Amino acid sequence: MDMGVVVIVVVAIVGGVFYDAMKMRYKYQHLASGKGYEDLQQELTQVKARLATLESIVTDKKYQLNEEINRL
Structure with a gap:
């Protein structure tokens, strides 16, 4: 195997791992800052409202x- 190919593969793997680590770090910093919690609370409120609407339609x-009638 050519040494250049090995170097390219190693750099790609290390770069991918580094990218994933930075993405996870940003995600946890965002959640730790409290902004993520507020976003989740707002989304949960919206989902509950949509669920209530769907329940009223189905019932x-x-x-x-x-x-x-459609089943017949």
Whole structure:
């Protein structure tokens, strides 16, 4: 195997590991700063609102009637 190929492969592997380490470091710093927590709380609130809307649609009598008709 050519030595140049080995060097390129090693540099690529080390670069990939370094990139992943920096990405994880940034992610944990972002979460530790509290900004990530606020973002997650806001997203959770939005998901709960969407879930409530979907539950009201599914439990609607017209929706259930349409489903029964479609099954026939």
